[in-house]
Amino acid sequence: MSGSNSDYSDLLNYSVKLVEDKLRSIFADLVGEAGKVSPLVADLPLTTSNYTLRGGKRLRAFLALIGYWSKNWGGGDPENISLVMAGIELLQSYLLIHDDIMDRDELRRGGPTVHVVFRDYCGTRGLLGDCVHYGTSQAITAGDYLEATAVELLSSARLDSAALSRLLKTYARGLRLVAYGQYLDVHCSYLPLSAVREEHVLLIHTLKTASYTVELPLHLGAIASQAYTEKLFTELTRYAIPAGIAFQLRDDIIGLYGDPKTTGKPVGSDVRSKKKTLLVIKAYQLADSDSKRFLERIYQELSEKDVSPEHVEFVQRLVKETGSLSYSEELIKKYVGTALNALESATEINEQAKDVLKWLLYKLAYREY
Numbered sequence: 581m582s583g584s585n586s587d588y589s590d591l592l593n594y595s596v597k598l599v600e601d602k603l604r605s606i607f608a609d610l611v612g613e614a615g616k617v618s619p620l621v622a623d624l625p626l627t628t629s630n631y632t633l634r635g636g637k638r639l640r641a642f643l644a645l646i647g648y649w650s651k652n653w654g655g656g657d658p659e660n661i662s663l664v665m666a667g668i669e670l671l672q673s674y675l676l677i678h679d680d681i682m683d684r685d686e687l688r689r690g691g692p693t694v695h696v697v698f699r700d701y702c703g704t705r706g707l708l709g710d711c712v713h714y715g716t717s718q719a720i721t722a723g724d725y726l727e728a729t730a731v732e733l734l735s736s737a738r739l740d741s742a743a744l745s746r747l748l749k750t751y752a753r754g755l756r757l758v759a760y761g762q763y764l765d766v767h768c769s770y771l772p773l774s775a776v777r778e779e780h781v782l783l784i785h786t787l788k789t790a791s792y793t794v795e796l797p798l799h800l801g802a803i804a805s806q807a808y809t810e811k812l813f814t815e816l817t818r819y820a821i822p823a824g825i826a827f828q829l830r831d832d833i834i835g836l837y838g839d840p841k842t843t844g845k846p847v848g849s850d851v852r853s854k855k856k857t858l859l860v861i862k863a864y865q866l867a868d869s870d871s872k873r874f875l876e877r878i879y880q881e882l883s884e885k886d887v888s889p890e891h892v893e894f895v896q897r898l899v900k901e902t903g904s905l906s907y908s909e910e911l912i913k914k915y916v917g918t919a920l921n922a923l924e925s926a927t928e929i930n931e932q933a934k935d936v937l938k939w940l941l942y943k944l945a946y947r948e949y
Contacts, residue, residue: 588939592642598658599641599665603632606666606729627697628722632673635689639944640672640797641665646936647801651812653932656805660738664747664804667733668797670726671751675758677723681716682766683853684884687846695719727755737804747803754796761787769854773864773872773879776856782825789831790824811928818922819929819937826915826945829908832857834948836896842948848892852884858911860895863904871898916945 607629614621648661679685680693687693692700699715701707707714734751737744765784768776798816802808834843835850836859850857856879864875875898878891899905919941923934 586935586939588936591936592638595642595645595665596638598645598662599638599669600633602662602666603629603669606670606733607633610729623698623701624718624722624725627694628673628677628726631677631688631691631694631697631722632669632726634691636669636672638669639940640668640793642940643794643797644668644801644804646933646940647798647816648805650798650802650816650929650933651805651807651809653930657738661801661804663733663737664800667730667751668800670730670733671755674723674726674730675762677719677726679762681719682762683849683855685846685849685853687840693719694722698722734800739804739806743803743806747800750796750799750803754792754799757787758792761789761792765855768856771856773856773861773876776861778858778861781856781858781861785825785828786821789828790821792824793827794824795820809928815922815926815928819919819926822915822918822922823937823941823945826912826919826941829858829912829915830945830947832859833905833908836899838948848887848889848895851878851892851895852887854879854884858908859899859904862907863895863899863902866902866904867898871902912945916941 607625610625610629611622614625644665645661648656648664676688677694680688681695685693686696695715695718697715698718699711702709702711702714731748731751734747735744737747739747761784764780765788768780768784795817798820799813802812802816832850835855835857836848838847840847860875860879864872867875874894878887878895882891920938923929923938926934929937
């Protein structure tokens with residue numbers, strides 16, 4: 581099964597407009613709700629709105645739409661699926677806000693992260709006390725606020741009781757899985773390089789990206805259609821897991837080599853936050869003793885603020901020279917092939933949905949930003 585000959589950019593643009601129109605409407609309601617509570621809480625919906633609407637691929641919303649049409653293409657109620665699409669995007673913002681805190685990132689999608697926004701509010705508005713802690717505290721609250729709104733949106737979908745129950749249970753389980761993945765990700769960042777294995781990294785990718793970014797929205801969309809079967813879920817999963825791993829392996833490459841002007845994140849942020857990506861783990865395994873020692877110094881001894889551009893350049897160079905970059909590229913090809921084979925053998929997913937999923941697979945697994 582080769583790459584799709586079709587270009588579904590117009591469909592993606594339709595999906596983006598559908599979900600962003602819904603998100604703007606939701607945030608307008610939240611601003612109104614906050615205004616009735618107190619002027620002092622007005623920054624909560626305004627800041628989370630700015631963060632959410634500032635950019636992003638809206639991949640998860642798009643996959644929810646494809647899941648909705650995976651059994652019967654093009655049918656259903658756009659308003660109903662837009663609730664699910666907006667809910668999954670608010671979940672994404674919630675997780676990113678907390679992820680930015682954990683990674684101590686100050687830039688996201690070309691603008692300040694939420695904890696930085698609130699930190700600066702504290703400083704410019706003359707509040708008393710530790711403004712860094714204020715920013716972190718309010719950002720945690722902002723993430724919780726968005727997750728609560730996501731649940732509200734999903735529970736508002738006009739579905740029969742069995743489908744609504746399954747929708748909410750699937751969402752809750754998906755959120756638990758991504759929590760397991762995040763826990764492992766943070767845990768591995770505190771382990772020595774010698775203790776982290778390829779299987780650890782791939783498990784994190786499965787939990788954080790494959791199951792959450794790809795499988796969960798496809799399943800939520802399929803449930804919202806009320807035309808789902810157990811076999812459909814199985815087929816969607818067989819595509820989603822290898823596709824998601826391929827997406828994340830590409831994301832790690834972009835994270836190490838990408839241009840901040842296009843990625844919206846500072847160059848080398850994964851190095852500074854000591855993320856044990858497969859690129860780094862494989863480079864460490866293949867490096868000579870001197871290079872291993874220098875990698876250990878970067879990842880195990882230096883503080884984040886002491887990781888310099890020269891350290892980042894060393895990691896970039898070593899990943900290429902050891903063959904680690906080529907190894908990840910070959911793994912991407914392998915997982916892309918597995919996902920394509922899953923689509924080829926699927927009988928419940930309609931042909932149009934297959935073609936879109938194939939197009940998306942190539943678009944993301946071989947993207948440059």
